Amino acid sequence: MTTMMATRDAYGEALKELGKLIKDVVVLDADLSGSTKTGVFAKEFPERFINVGIAEQNLIATAAGLATTGKIPFASSFAMFAAGRAFEIIRNSVAYPKLNVKIAATHAGLTVGEDGASHQALEDISIMRTIPNMVVLNPADGVEAKAAIMKAAEYKGPVYIRLGRSKVPVIFDEADYKFEIGKGIKVKDGSDVTIIATGIMVALALEAAEILKKEGLETRVINIHTIKPIDKDIIIEAARETKAIVTAEEHNIIGGLGSAVAEVLVESYPTVMERVGVKDTFGESGNGDELLEKYGLTAEKIVEAARRAIGRR
């Protein structure tokens, strides 16, 4: 049976480990420590945990001040408020001076579920990747999330880490998993079409590849855990070798992974491409799986997109 784990739970575990390994790690939260899992750190290292109250702009600017003195602050909130509400603070007080602040944004995407559109960040990848100096990470499962957070702590500079609320299948094997910022991962090889996915859509891309296999199509699946800087080589190689690209993301179709991949292809190796994502619309309340179904973020929709891409080739 597939193990299930939410990437936010991996965040809590990673913080606990980082707290022991790096004394300069401090964690900030805006009254959501139970949900973002920073509470795990707060319990172990109360003196290094700062709750700023319900004040996301202050969360980020305080973290910036801490970073000027050599601290490694992990500032956490829901993606909607971290990337959305605090955008300008992130831009001016963190990214412009290239301060060593890590923004861990949980509850991203449609799968936050029942809280509805006000809490479903579908724009954050787009917003964050447009800021100079910002690294944008979007892990696919718990193993990758933990590795991403450990790497983010080592990296010197601003990092945005997108995390989810819901439990998702564990794809990677912790024992031999290696995370490198900016390097895509070929999860499955294939020569007929490539699905480039990010975050929770990687597991669905693998399902789509199984369906396509039954139709006699060998599908390559690439996991882009780093939206910025994006791994151009792995994208261009896939375009050259499979001649058809599908992207899949739990994000607005505008400005996220699909846009980033399109930029690479148009500039370097124009290729037939289809994008799976939320079609420039707000979400609504419902459970995560129902929402993914309703907004077209399913293995079946990825399969349809792959067929279309192959047909246009």
Place this chain on the structure above:
Amino acid sequence: MKDFKEIANTLRKDIIMMTHGAKSGHPGGSLSACEILTALYFKEMRIDPNNPKWEDRDRFVLSKGHATPVLYATLSERGFFPKEELTKFRKIDSMLQGHPDMKGIPGVDMSTGSLGQGLAAANGMALSAKLDNKEYRVYALIGDGEIQEGIIWEAAMLASHYKLDNLTVFLDHNGLQIDGLNKDVMNVEPIDKKFEAFGWNVLAIDGHDFEQIFDALEKSKKVKGKPTLIIAKTVKGKGVSFMENQASWHGTAPNAEQAQKAFAELGGEM
């Protein structure tokens, strides 16, 4: 106190020279803060211009980041970088950006310019000192228009909640902002009672009187368990008669004739 007055006067001439040279910038709110920055950089703060990143230094955050002319004039006068850099203020390829850039300018402890954020960053520095049991103090300068930003009050709450008695904040209270008088644009009074209600130790002084500034700084260091706000009553455009108390000089550069007139009043030549 003569030397400090001379330094403040030099800063004023530099501010006129810089804004005139750049044909842009913010003279009004820079001229109002000359005594405060002189007091901090020439008496109060433990800093080393030869080692601007010294980790035990006192920190200063210019939260009202548009007042770069007074900050840059002070830093160069104090020896952080050569005076001739001031002539390149706001020009292409210059180190001296329109608003403070901590990456490129020796002595600038925080990049600011978007109002309100500097106070929260100063809190972060003060928190860090507490975490590490370090002795350094953190100073910030905020504007009386700037406190209309919501993040100021988020930061005000945090500073008292975390008992940041190693933080001293000057409020440059010149009463004016771009669109006119604070009280007409968005009344911010009573500032003292607001900050007191947020848990701060609040002092009120004449921001152009060195004795009062030094006295307030001494008092702020003796207060335990609370951050201190020093409300410094100042005159926007102070020292240049035609700029004094004129909101229009918030972000307007003097032309050649005006700059010469200002210099004559300040006892110097362009």
